Amino acid sequence: MADPRKYPEITINPESIRQAIDARMNARLKMWMRICAHCGLCADTCHFYVAKDRDPKMVPSYKAQKLKEFVKKKGQVDEAYLKEIYDIAYGDCTVCRRCTMFCPFGIDMATMVATLRGILTSQGMAPEGLKAAIKNYQETGNQMAVSEEDWVETLKWMEEELQEELPGAVIPIDKKGAKIMYTVNAREPKFYPQDIQLAAKVFHVVGEDWTFPSKVGWDDTNLAMFAGDLKTAGYIVQLIRDAAEELQVQRVVITE
């Protein structure tokens, strides 16, 4: 269960909830909501079910069927109900998709729970950390709100340190036509810049032709997906694609 002290502020707008549901209800979701045979084969595949003494509420199909129930309510919900959905969507499922691998119908419970998250996010209900990261992506193109100036300065700083060990090694920025555009987790320039230096060392030693983009498109994390915010998630991917096209690279390589 999510910590009740950390519920986001809730303002119930039935029409807005209805619209958010309608916008997400595609044929696949409708089919999955209908075909579950309640066979229970997915139960043991979920770590929450196993860890919580086989609580029936932790069975993946139970959690996924909450979407069906939510849709039926057509926005006529109260605060307690939204909190219950919030607990399931964020507290009882990591959206890992393990259960889907075992369902004979291939019902994607994770996508259904992610849809619940998306509907909640559309109503302003998401963990504060995720909301802050989404705002950062929208305003700066990366989850940690690293400015372009700080990003480039960090790369130069790491290059300088690297050259003390490997004279001639460089961290290329905006190199058009490079084979690889390398992207990182925005936490790297913010907290772990040495990780960038280590990757640069590997690229140098193997003689790789690579580059970083200087502006946006270098953060390969996508926390908007965790909140079911598909619009922002698509925007983040587009930034990477645009940078790769602009630099005319052959491939994008991501960290981790």
Ligand code: SF4
């Ligand atoms: S395995 Fe599939 S069909 Fe069976 S209960 Fe789970 S989701 Fe439903």
Ligand code: SF4
């Ligand atoms: S997707 Fe959710 S319900 Fe399915 S196994 Fe992972 S945590 Fe459990």
